[in-house]
Amino acid sequence: MKREDAEVWVSFLLRLRGQYGTFLIGDPNGATPRGSAASVAGTPVVNGASQTGDELHVDGLPVSVSGYLLAGDYIQLGAGTTATLHKVLEDVNSNSAGEATLNLFPAIRTAPANNAIVTVKNCVGAFRLASNETSWDINTATVYGISFGATEAI
Numbered sequence: 001m002k003r004e005d006a007e008v009w010v011s012f013l014l015r016l017r018g019q020y021g022t023f024l025i026g027d028p029n030g031a032t033p034r035g036s037a038a039s040v041a042g043t044p045v046v047n048g049a050s051q052t053g054d055e056l057h058v059d060g061l062p063v064s065v066s067g068y069l070l071a072g073d074y075i076q077l078g079a080g081t082t083a084t085l086h087k088v089l090e091d092v093n094s095n096s097a098g099e100a101t102l103n104l105f106p107a108i109r110t111a112p113a114n115n116a117i118v119t120v121k122n123c124v125g126a127f128r129l130a131s132n133e134t135s136w137d138i139n140t141a142t143v144y145g146i147s148f149g150a151t152e153a154i
Contacts, residue, residue: 006144010136013148018132022153026074026085026124033073035092036065037120044118046077047099054107056086058118061094068092068100069120075102076123077112084108084152085125109154126153 001009015021032038040062047059056075061068069075069092077084086104094100102118130149137145 001144001146003138003142003144006136006138006146009146013129013134013146016129019129022081022126022128023150024080024083024124025127025150026076026122030072030074031122033069033120035067035070035073036062037068037073040065040068042068042098044075044100044120046112046114046116046118049114050111052108052111054089054104056102056104056108056112056118057099058102059097059099061098061100063094063098064096065094066091068094069102073120074123075104076119076125077108077116081126081153082110083124083126084110085123106152127151128153 016023042062043060044058045060047057051057069088071088071090073088075086075088086106089103089105092100092102127150130151134148
């Protein structure tokens with residue numbers, strides 16, 4: 001990237017102060033679900049408290065919809081510093097009551113509240129740098145390269 005874009009990234013990385021700071025990030029190529037969640041009405045919510053693990057029961061979906069979410073789509077639980085990003089591992093079809101079970105990775109560690117909103121568009125999670133080292137370089141054509149590793153902020 002050119003300097004005007006690179007300096008924004010470099011400054012962002014420096015503001016994190018290594019592994020101290022956290023940031024919200026998602027997959028820019030996966031911001032819009034491939035399933036019908038991208039275009040149909042309905043707000044999915046958690047169906048039942050105390051859910052942890054790799055399955056999440058939800059309701060509030062449109063009734064009897066095939067492919068509401070497709071394998072590879074993302075969901076977000078929580079917001080801000082508590083936001084967690086999860087990948088849907090199997091296609092999600094709602095039943096006649098607008099309910100479904102999502103198979104997720106990574107597993108849910110902190111149970112969301114009953115009726116907590118399940119975000120299906122522009123999903124993000126809270127992350128921190130994987131190490132206190134980041135790197136950037138510039139080549140002779142003044143093109144910058146920036147790389148960093150991140151891990152979920154838990």
